[in-house]
Amino acid sequence: MTETTVSYGFQDVTPEEKTRRVGSVFERVARRYDIMNDFMSGGLHRIWKDEFVEKVAPRPGERILDMAGGTGDIAFRMARRGAHVTVSDINPHMLEEGRKRAPAKLADLLAWQEENAETLSFSSARFDAYTIAFGIRNVTDIPAALREAHRVLKFGGRFYCLEFSRMEWPVAADLYDAYSLKVVPKIGKIVAQDEEAYQYLVESIRRFPPMEEFRAMIGEAGFARTSVRPILGGLVAIHSGWKL
Numbered sequence: 458m459t460e461t462t463v464s465y466g467f468q469d470v471t472p473e474e475k476t477r478r479v480g481s482v483f484e485r486v487a488r489r490y491d492i493m494n495d496f497m498s499g500g501l502h503r504i505w506k507d508e509f510v511e512k513v514a515p516r517p518g519e520r521i522l523d524m525a526g527g528t529g530d531i532a533f534r535m536a537r538r539g540a541h542v543t544v545s546d547i548n549p550h551m552l553e554e555g556r557k558r559a560p561a562k563l564a565d566l567l568a569w570q571e572e573n574a575e576t577l578s579f580s581s582a583r584f585d586a587y588t589i590a591f592g593i594r595n596v597t598d599i600p601a602a603l604r605e606a607h608r609v610l611k612f613g614g615r616f617y618c619l620e621f622s623r624m625e626w627p628v629a630a631d632l633y634d635a636y637s638l639k640v641v642p643k644i645g646k647i648v649a650q651d652e653e654a655y656q657y658l659v660e661s662i663r664r665f666p667p668m669e670e671f672r673a674m675i676g677e678a679g680f681a682r683t684s685v686r687p688i689l690g691g692l693v694a695i696h697s698g699w700k701l
């Protein structure tokens with residue numbers, strides 16, 4: 458009998474092993490996670506996150522679940538617009554860094570809760586919107602996480618995902634490949650003292666499904682009116698869908 462495997466970067470491992478290894482990656486990098494994002498992307502991740510939150514268009518009083526919310530970058534942006542945001546992540550070390558960084562004036566709008574995206578403890582039809590930024594490719598069972606996103610949304614609720622994808626500009630794509638696979642792990646070694654963690658993070662981008670394939674997966678989870686907006690030729694993409 459063949460054992461089910463999933464990708465951990467370029468390696469195929471058991472689902473349990475992926476969950477364990479991803480947990481270890483984010484435990485190790487939690488303290489340097491935010492500074493590494495600036496180093497790796499030259500600050501671009503801030504612009505992508507701003508664009509993502511523009512698309513979400515949170516309204517005052519809305520209840521939003523920011524899944525795989527890590528150290529809170531997306532949640533802070535949405536809470537600044539008056540939304541009540543539950544920041545959930547499987548990793549307590551990432552949430553702990555987020556709590557430390559949270560602006561005091563947003564405290565009443567933020568709740569922090571450890572959760573596995575695949576098996577949420579929230580009741581059904583609870584949130585107006587669900588966001589997940591640079592998180593879904595780290596989840597072991599992606600279809601299960603998408604089904605859970607659909608379950609916890611109210612009817613009329615919105616789903617948004619920001620994730621790295623495949624750049625489709627030919628020359629730029631080759632340069633980006635070389636930069637991410639060869640340079641980023643070295644930056645990880647210097648800044649976060651962890652080359653292996655950043656090797657995984659860049660390899661996992663290559664193993665993530667292409668935009669249209671991922672869009673189909675969102676549809677299979679039950680979402681309607683799915684769409685995808687590529688940014689920088691598909692380097693990153695914003696996927697969205699509705700629970701109708």
Ligand SMILES: C[S@@+](CC[C@H](N)C(=O)[O-])C[C@H]1O[C@@H](n2cnc3c(N)ncnc32)[C@H](O)[C@@H]1O
Binds near residue numbers: 479483530572575596
């Ligand atoms: C690259 S970080 C993204 C953090 C944040 N959303 C951001 O944009 O900066 C990925 C996060 O996914 C979380 N994660 C991985 N697997 C998860 C799962 N099954 N359920 C919830 N969070 C998960 C990790 O712990 C990590 O905090």
